[in-house]
Amino acid sequence: MDLSLFVWRQQAPDVQGEMVAYSAKGISEDMSFLEMLDVVNEGLISNGEVPIAFDHDCREGICGTCSQVINGVPHGPMERTTVCQLHMRNFKDGDTIFIEPLRAKAFPILKDLIVDRGALDRIIQEGGYISVHTGGVPDANSVLISRKDAETAMDASECIGCGACVAACPNGSAMLFTASKVSHLAALPQGKIEADQRVRSMTNAMKKEQFGNCSNHYECNAVCPKGVKISFIAKLNREFIKSMISGDSSD
Amino acid sequence: MLLIRSSVGRKIIMAVTGQLMVLFVILHVAGNMTIYFDLINAYAEKLHAFPPIVWSYRIIMITVVLTHIVFGLILKIENLLSNPHGYVIKQSIRKTFASETMIWSGAFIALFIVYHLFHFTVQSINPELSARLNTDAMGRPDVMNMLVGNFQIASIGLFYVSGMIALLLHLSHGVQSSFQTLGLNSEKSIPIIVKAGKLAAFLIFVAYVSIPILIMVGLMDL
Structure with a gap:
């Protein structure tokens, strides 16, 4: 199939970018979206032009590296699918496709479709850990966890940190991301020790990194490739209220 | 203070003040419904019988409203700054017209409240209809006369209805949003609360606008 593309090209962080038109010819419907871009880049390179810069790594939908906004939707039109797992059979011959980087104040554009998502790492650094004994390996099942809690934690931990939630949010908020991390650890006994401190530090970090405030539009959940649920945002809010009541008052 | 500085804390303030205002709006409309039993003048008289209660109530409500406005503006400004590019x-998948226009429906409601207070509390708009100046046969302030006289003026009735449309929009997002922000829900109850919030907003809307509409079309008279 043949496609016309409009791709955001931006040479450097402080340079004004623009949408540039390209055509992608002879694309197989079995290709992934990234493979289609690979083909376009091959053409650009053989013409002596600078290829389109985009992030990618595992290409099997689990690393969260590939993130593009395709026709106005982070990760494109398929629900619960990362860009690398989005196949060209979801498009038709002659389609026009707009490809843009994730846009938010907290995600500065580095080049073309690549943005710096380090802000998410810095939120994790503020509380995405637990206290454990070092030394000998503990016996299996020495800490008992109910199946329900294990499932809740597992669902929350599905977040791959791709940043699509931030890109879809009209407020550029990272609440779904932060909520999944807070909920994951708060659901487990191992995470209880730092629970009060964690929710405060991580939500503070979110604000410091200039993410916006959640206003419950739920756009984040609609684009999340892992379908992380908005009930985790409610859980973060409960954890926050708990920490205000029971935590110490020093920040 | 954590509640004032934190992003989640500020939202909790919005949710709590919002829910207090929803309670007020429900109490207010329940009072309005006395008109259908010809009891509005009696109700109004009883309501204002003890000034210290009236004034404490007013001061609390003013504080709540102003807090909601101030933090709403702070959050909105932060949100605009967080998504400047x-x-x-951009396609929207789940957000609604109501959720997107909270700041505007809120601003319109604020404007409406100011007008409404001058209209029916201070009674300086159309003072010849003021309930304080006109008493009914039993010597009570004639609220019924004030309402009918004012709402027979189409522009006043229509402004009242448009204020209530703004309230309908604001609550159709705000009610469920406040439950989410306070964590008063669960995975199963979220869709139910979303629907119930919209239903509550609609019922409140219908109850409020029924009075001016019935007066405007002539079905309710003195």
Whole structure:
């Protein structure tokens, strides 16, 4: 199939970018979206032009590296699918496709479709850990966890940190991301020790990194490739209220 | 203070003040319904019988309203700053017209409240209809006369209805949003609360606008 593309090209962080038109010819419907871009880049390179810069790594939908906004939707039109797992059979011959980087104040554009998502790492650094004994390996099942809690934690931990939630949010908020991390650890006994401190530090970090405030539009959940649920945002809010009541008052 | 500085804390303030205002709006409309039993003048008289209660109530409500406005503006400004680069193409999947226009429906409601207070509390708009100046046969302030006289003026009735449309929009997002922000829900109850919030907003809307509409079309008279 043949496609016309409009791709955001931006040479450097402080340079004004623009949408540039390209055509992608002879694309197989079995290709992934990234493979289609690979083909376009091959053409650009053989013409002596600078290829389109985009992030990618595992290409099997689990690393969260590939993130593009395709026709106005982070990760494109398929629900619960990362860009690398989005196949060209979801498009038709002659389609026009707009490809843009994730846009938010907290995600500065580095080049073309690549943005710096380090802000998410810095939120994790503020509380995405637990206290454990070092030394000998503990016996299996020495800490008992109910199946329900294990499932809740597992669902929350599905977040791959791709940043699509931030890109879809009209407020550029990272609440779904932060909520999944807070909920994951708060659901487990191992995470209880730092629970009060964690929710405060991580939500503070979110604000410091200039993410916006959640206003419950739920756009984040609609684009999340892992379908992380908005009930985790409610859980973060409960954890926050708990920490205000029971935590110490020093920040 | 954590509640004032934190992003989640500020939202909790919005949710709590919002829910207090929803309670007020429900109490207010329940009072309005006395008109259908010809009891509005009696109700109004009883309501204002003990000034210290009236004034404490007013001071609390003013504080709640102003807090909601101030934090709403702070959050909105922060949100605008957090997403400064627009997309060339952006599709919305789940957000609604109501959720997107909270700041505008809120601003319109604020404007409406100011007008409404001058209209029916201070009674300086159309003072010849003021309930304080006109008493009914039993010597009570004639609220019924004030309502009918004012709402027979189409522009006043229509402004009242448009204020209530703003309230309908604001609550159709705000009610469920406040439950989510306070964590008063669960995975199963979220869709129910979303629907119940919209239903509550609609019922409140219908109850409020029924009075001016019935007066405007002539079905309710003195």
